[in-house]
């Protein structure tokens with residue numbers, strides 16, 4: 497088989513595997529791809545083989561990076577068929593852990609302040625896990641991480657990678673919103689003690705999900721996971737290790753919101769390209785060029 501075809505086949509299979517693990521049970525293919533597939537001799541894979549030959553529409557591609565999608569996301573339909581057992585097992589263990597955290601009072605001051613525990617959201621079998629530092633006001637209200645302004649940007653970053661929010665897992669080091677004196681606007685950075693107290697929950701989430709890559713969003717998330725206080729500017733874009741799982745630090749989306757600088761966006765995007773390469777996700781030329789400046 498020519499080298500290019502081998503590479504295409506490997507990339508396609510890795511991508512299909514990502515989707516399969518995301519719970520997708522069928523994929524849509526461009527008509528042209530269909531012709532190419534027999535010569536690529538894609539092996540039969542449980543749950544995806546039938547629909548691989550059932551070409552209907554394009555595979556997902558990112559629209560504009562970190563921007564509102566201009567049309568409906570090009571996602572793959574879920575057939576609603578039953579999940580593999582290990583996926584159900586992960587879901588069951590995550591749900592049990594979620595119930596444990598829901599009543600957590602390890603930090604009495606946080607338990608008294610929060611509206612609810614913000615456990616985490618996403619695919620129980622995700623290959624990619626993002627972690628931030630702690631819920632903000634909107635997350636505390638909705639019970640879901642990254643749903644405020646920074647979360648909307650994170651969602652667009654995920655879509656720029658050709659994925660959907662439901663394909664990955666999103667969590668925080670702290671499951672409770674850091675308390676603030678009444679009437680104080682904004683958010684407070686979690687203390688090292690609070691993070692240390694809560695970290696076992698995230699560790700357990702990671703142990704259940706077993707992602708292939710963890711992305712630490714921002715200096716606080718990096719410090720909470722690794723204890724490293726070296727500047728995020730120095731460590732971003734370098735794969736570290738978190739208990740055997742590659743950990744990539746990058747800037748927090750809220751930093752990008754406060755400092756709308758194209759070079760910063762490019763740096764974050766380069767970090768995400770590294771993640772995509774590590775996961776063997778397809779990367780188009782267009783995606784490679786996002787946020788490149790002319791100078």
Ligand code: URA
Pocket residue numbers: 627628629630631632635640641642643644646647668
């Ligand atoms: N910032 C975080 O670190 N986590 C959230 O969930 C929201 C904003």
